[in-house]
Amino acid sequence: MKVALKHGIYWVGAIDWNLRDFHGYTTRRGTTYNAYLVMGEKVALVDTVKAPFFEEMLSRIREIIDPAKIEYLIVNHVEMDHSGSLPLLKQALPHIKVFCSPRAEEELRLHYGKDLALSILKTGDVLDLGGKSLTFVETPMVHWPDSMVTYVREDKVLLPNDAFGQHIASTERFDDELGFDCILPEATKYYANIVMPYGAQVLKALDALKGIEIDVIGPSHGIIWRKHIPDIAATYEKWAKGEAEKKALIVYDTMWGSTEKMARAIYQGLTEEGIPARMYRLSTSDKSDIVTEVLETRGLLLGSPTINNGLFPKVAEFATYIKGLRPKGRISAAFGSYGWGGGAVKALVAELQASGMEMAEELQVKFVPDREALSACEELGKRVARKIKGS
Ligand SMILES: Cc1cc2nc3c(=O)[nH]c(=O)nc-3n(C[C@H](O)[C@H](O)[C@H](O)COP(=O)(O)O)c2cc1C
Ligand SMILES: [Fe+2]
Ligand SMILES: [Fe+2]
The missing domain is CATH 3.60.15.10 (Ribonuclease Z/Hydroxyacylglutathione hydrolase-like)
Incomplete structure (x- = not known):
């Protein structure tokens, strides 16, 4: 034909x-x-x-x-x-x-x-x-x-x-x-x-x-x-032009669920302040699908547990991918759970800054987050939400 x-x-x-x-x-x-x-x-x-x-x-x-x-x-x-x-x-x-x-x-x-x-x-x-x-x-x-x-x-x-x-x-x-x-x-x-x-x-x-x-x-x-x-x-x-909507993505991975608990509390804070959010665990989601949403979303919050002093490999992969794609004008935060020396959140902050994003917040919690740690996560979510609303 x-x-x-x-x-x-x-x-x-x-x-x-x-x-x-x-x-x-x-x-x-x-x-x-x-x-x-x-x-x-x-x-x-x-x-x-x-x-x-x-x-x-x-x-x-x-x-x-x-x-x-x-x-x-x-x-x-x-x-x-x-x-x-x-x-x-x-x-x-x-x-x-x-x-x-x-x-x-x-x-x-x-x-x-x-x-x-x-x-x-x-x-x-x-x-x-x-x-x-x-x-x-x-x-x-x-x-x-x-x-x-x-x-x-x-x-x-x-x-x-x-x-x-x-x-x-x-x-x-x-x-x-x-x-x-x-x-x-x-x-x-x-x-x-x-x-x-x-x-x-x-x-x-x-x-x-x-x-x-x-x-x-x-x-x-x-x-x-x-x-x-x-x-x-x-x-x-x-x-x-980098135009994006006043929404947020929480992208993370977890080994034993602590970073995920943080992610859920952050989600709670974001949505309570009126910012629609979506959560993606990297081991069950595809990075090219997530990036598609990053294109039209103002807030990007990344979470990683510490493994052997550094980033969880799936999160490192995503951070590398995002760094190459250089989304414009995003508001970002880094969070994660650690056990002793930590290292993942620090590495995430460095990656996100190298991606040209505005680093709004960072937070790490030792092992399993308790009620107090979770309310700190919620507060972080609220502050990021207000930044997004004001952007
Ligand atoms: C294989 C493995 C390696 C780890 N390496 C470190 C490390 O080098 N430094 C550290 O602070 N914590 C380390 N931890 C502890 C984790 O960061 C801690 O258990 C954390 O709460 C896990 O978060 P998650 O439940 O979100 O996976 C390690 C844990 C595992 C399972
Ligand atoms: Fe082509
Ligand atoms: Fe091509």
Whole structure:
């Protein structure tokens, strides 16, 4: 079945129904790798698919044209979920001319060999296909330094690679077929886990796109946008600015239940002050799901028992993950139970500060918290709640 974005622009990607782990991000609904065929008098392929899906892409191309007619390959992004089929494509079509951004040149050679012939495209460059043209805008760090977007001016089609993506495998290809409410949770999870550190760059990219008319956005993962473009653009802007709701997340783990008791008392304090809160124990929850909620939540309270002088490994993993994602403008607290020398709360404070969060509170309790210790936890929850309300 041919999937046309506009006349002469086709989706020729692959559907990865069974992917459940994308470098640590749990992809419960699988994903797609979207490649696009743009057919003027000359034919260009924009991006490829992950290497094991090369044949799937090729068979979709064959439904539309003889692959030998493709003259150009545009590499919007070097990451292997999109460039992975490059060596197989070059084998099948030795004449193909490969284009990429200036930052991608070295990166592509480091992936596929130093002899790879490449032509470089900078922001504002135009590749005329005859009847259709491709314009390029570099968008560094959305997702890698090499990232750029391709725009087909004649058809108002934007192919922004990782931006605006979602990990969804489905029969439906377009947002009006699947519905915004069904796509939004995956778009949110994708932004939180992949794009969150690059809010400043996203705002810059959104600004650059404001002057451009766009009918269709074809990202490199998931559903293609054509009905809800203003909705997803406004949502990206909100996320990129770090806007969050006056709510809190309590994320912790525990060996013998003491840190959990603290967490429950803190929850009590937060909610009594009118701040809705949710609790997640890390050994039974998935970090990529929790981070999805961090994206839209002002307060993040982390708890860890001390084990061998330091953080519980599951909490350390989460703290490392959050530090890399750098959520903006969050209010934070660290808590935990210890037995003798302690160490976990101190380590948590250091991690949270390194994440750029405002450290509002810290509290550690020796062994099992008694009534007095629990009321101290409740008070901590109330103080954090007031900070959140005032933010
Ligand atoms: C394997 C293990 C190692 C521990 N190592 C330390 C430690 O190095 N320093 C310390 O202060 N407490 C240590 N403790 C004590 C715990 O921090 C203490 O039992 C705490 O109350 C556990 O909190 P939890 O019930 O939330 O798991 C250790 C406990 C266990 C089970
Ligand atoms: Fe990427
Ligand atoms: Fe990607």
